[in-house]
Amino acid sequence: MNGVAPRDGVAPEVAGAGSWRANAFALGAVAARWLLGGLFVYTGLEKAADPVAFLKLVRQYDLVQSAYLLNAIAGALPWFEVFCGLLLVTGVAVRGAAAALVGVLIPFTAVVWHRALVLQAARGIPFCAVKFNCGCGTGEVFICGKLLENFALVLLGVWLIAGCGRKWSWRYSVIPPAAGK
């Protein structure tokens, strides 16, 4: 035998390329975790800084009849986003936090979409020309851009739920995995 034997049956140069790819993938997942987490911390704090303005925007969606439920949504949702965003940024309970944010994103994207359709019908303009403050923490936005942004965020969230973003996480799983797994 001459030279170095291949490790795990993989030629050294191929193993190096795979490792580079794996590292890039892991770093990408960390960037996704920080991006998603940071964005939710920012938008959550924007809403929490002026809960009355957010309350008025949530009311536009006509989601609930009860004043208590409306207040609960407007008062708690921004802080819920901040909480989950902080978990993602620090890397604590990553899959659960990502799942919670995706669970918030999907229904809210649906109601934003519905509201845009109502505004489109009332204003008689093309769908993508509809611009309004959706209560997303970023002021007035064009609906098509917002829907694309939310779709991308849901994809990032699903990627994290799938088990990525473990690198540089403080405590990836709060509940330790069962022995033997």
Next chain:
Amino acid sequence: MAVAGAAFAFAANELSPRGLDLARNYFPSGAGSSVARPNASAPAPVTTATNENSAAAEIDQRVRDKGLQPLDRLQTERLFHDPRYDDGLIVFVDARGEDDYHDGHIPGAYELDPFHPDKDMANVLAPCQIAVQVVVYCTGGDCEDADSAALLLRDAGISREKLFVYGGGFTDWTDHHLPVARGERNSPAAPAQTK
């Protein structure tokens, strides 16, 4: 995760100085306890005279539906120039919130943020009790904060008969280059804002 997040969220809302009071109805309908809500298909800002008239009629109807009395700009202007205004028998109340109030308000108007009434109610209530007419305004148009402030005053004991809502609001007032004061109440009246 959801339970921990919800617990954190409700605790943060409770501890935040700007947090919402969950038990309060911030949008009283004037009749029931459910949340009054705006027209979900509210059209884009109107520009033609016909549309303006139609929008004004909608606002008037909304105000009437809450058991309040609407005022148009000319009526509001007449009350503003009425000598009784200087005597405190006609009182104006600005319901737009502190920052907007300081940026500009109708001269002599009192501040009453319907979302944080504890801050202002004590200052506003006594003059409103003395007054024979109380005119409440906010930004105008879709803004219903004037309605909410008027209903708060009604609930605090101000007679419904002397409560009026200026539906056009501050936007309509400044659009017609009427006097505006900035800063605290009774600051010198500044020239009308120009667009």
